[in-house]
Amino acid sequence: MKKILFLYLTIINIAFGYNYDNVVLKAQASIFPKIILLDKKIEDKLIDGKIVYTIVYDKTDYFTALSIEKFINKNFQGHLGAYTYKINLVDLEDFSQETQTSAIYVLNLKEHIEKTARIAREKGIISFSYDINNLKKGLMFSLVIEKSTVLYLEKGNLYTKKIDFVEALLQMVRFVEKDYTYERNEGNMEYNNRFSLKKIYASLI
């Protein structure tokens, strides 16, 4: 009986895997953790002196979450800038106000994205999303491969006193508001691979 129950739980746990794009996953896993370092208030978000990067996944995407963890560990070797980091894989159902984390990365959840985003907002932490469509549900950043790689930021989710990004990052991203469309009036229509580093550095001074 135990074996049957275990098998059942295993099958339930791995049921319904989403088709993720490997290039997008790896681009996000390479870039998102670095964005955390561009928050001037990062010190406030450390947990026991570490950056905790939480990957929130649906049961079905456990293997995907695991592969991202492996990829990040291979690339960052335990250090994000001057900080050590820890990656937590948290099932959506276990993610709550009590979850100790510095930032979250949300895979494709079938439901409760708004709830996850709300918790992130209330905790004042940075949230990243695999799917850009989830920015309108309250998550903060996503990355899309169009003609080139574009980093999107939902401006409406930015206004929290607990997060303060360096100005240069805001020049680098493309803002998205309610829909998956360009925001035409922000003057940042350029593709990010063509952004001017000189301009960004100038804004830092």
Add this chain to the structure above:
Amino acid sequence: MKFGFFKNILITSSLSLINFSNLNAQSNDILNSISNDMNRFNTIATITKQNEHYQPYIISVFKGKELENLGITNLKEALQLAPGVDITTDNINNKTPIFRGSNPLGYGQTKLFIDDVLVNNLFFDSYSEYLGMPIEMIKRIEIVRGPGSKTNGVNAYAGSIKIITYAEDFKDFESQDKFIFKYGSYNYKMGGFIKRFKTDNLDATIDFYYQEDNKKLSAGPDGYSTGSMSINGLYDNTGLSQNGHAPVWLKDYSLGLNLKYKDLTFKGRVLDHTQGSAYGINLSLPQDRDRVKIPNYYLELGYDKNINDFHVEIKTGVQYDAFDSKAKLAPNGLIFMDAYQNSIDGSINTVTFPDGINGEHLAKQRTLYQSSYLTYTGFDQHIITTGYRLLKEETIDMFSKLSSWTTGDLALVDYTDTFPFFNKNAKRNVQIFSLQDQFRYSDNLNFIYGFNYEKTSYKDAGLEPRISMVYQQDLKNIFKASYSRAHRNPSWQEMFTKNNNARQGSTDLEPEKVDAFELAYIKKFSSDTYLQSNIFYLINKNQIYNSADNPIYRNVLDTDIYGLEFEYSGHITAVDKLYLNYSYVTGNSKIKDTGVNTHLTNVAHHLAKGYYIYNINNVLSLSGIIKYVSAKSRISGDNRAKTPAYTTLDTTLNYKNHKYNYNITVGIKNIFDANVIYPSAPNTYIEDYAQEGRTFFITLRKEF
């Protein structure tokens, strides 16, 4: 006191400034790092066609892993998924993908590249020998419809197919070693592996596969029934016509080696392809072990270097191909004239071949090529590329052996010098110069324009312009427009075949030419859901044609083709993938020397394909493929009924073991045993070429 106060302010300010400077320095480093990452992923996305919708041509990209899970077993099956692509065959089972109905009688209308090396053989200008390439050897297939993709001096007339093997390598996207075993109907057996070696400067990939089957397909009555090797009033051999099974078996060995050492590359492949003689080179049903070898070898050295704003790409290579047939060409009891003597003096002497005619024919070709291209990226909005490609093509070996025309004895006589099937001195030199500018007018509007200029030692293609535009209105709406002119040079067999009742070459042939107008609109519903639609109009001139009545190849076909294509990719639920496409093509042809006007013939006007993959869980996926090919009308003067339409349905179950990293895939193709028929030319096999019915396969793939 005052001094202390100012001192404190000074110290505090200094510390703040230091902290601020440190922060800035750190931020600079992080931004630099993010910028580098983005550029790196841009490069990967561009090379891997991740951003296919922004490319200035009509392209469909299929990923090998997904095709494996779908149960696609080889390149031919993968191409059949693409919009507007149909497959045809001929009497030696030289299978050809037909893009948008463009000249189903010609072979070299499309080009095949493997890891950027053009591999069409010189003899037919086809790549049938590569269509059986196992899908497990292929990382990605990029299919460009229309001539829009011509790069580095290569003309793709109706389309181009780029195969990228697992030799492609990017940081974080390293290919894994693997081995594959496959078994299927017709006692199909396949084994292969991919192995990579990597050091700091050297990157090497070896792939190998062996495959064979014993496939025979029901065939007949053969070409003798329609008068092949019969001459009205003189010789009637129609009674020798046979029914039976056409040997369409195959046996392939392939070894590929890709090396990269700093800026140098080496690409090599040896494909030893042997196949059954199918329907007979002289349209007599062959014996089971009769065979045609179509080997294809290439070796290319390259130098690739970025120097400031310049990018240099130099390549030099050699390719060998051959047509090597060994078969019984005519049945026992054939009575015919002494064709050899007839070729000398026109006399007609009757010869009886009590044991039929055996034949061995070889034509071996070598192509040497060299190209140099220079790209300049120093201008703000322009990327300019210019360069040349030189080719020296020649036949380097030929023999022609047949049973004796004089005595009718079965023993082979060497007719290489006296009655050859091919011009053993066949040669052609080609020089191509090209210039292209990629012009970024704005972030949303990009152009590519340029031209190819080509000279050959026969008829020149001359100047061929091209302009294309991509306009990205917003993230959801992309528009493309293009005009291009391209050509196809006559193939070796169209130019140099001799002493053959069915085919006579001509060196007076002009290149076939096409002016292509294309418009496309891509609607992106989300990052992974899109609908691509396009319309096209192709004006084809001087298409090469021959017939049983007049076997000499000549430029007599002018064809206007127009049509549309839709391609959708998306999903119904979060755990599946749905892919659908539909294409419609129509047009008119004019045979200039007979003045006959016809609708587009031998072409399926409607093609609809689709597949669905449902991920039952992270371990199992179930998929289905459906393909519909509409009926094909016959060419003028062929009174047979249309080649019938057919619909096939395949299904596949894939199991992935995460712990030991292996897959088992089982599938059934053509579940309902649909009658898949490829059309035969008039006065050959009147019942056309029936293809296989229901088949099955099982594959084991293990990655390391």
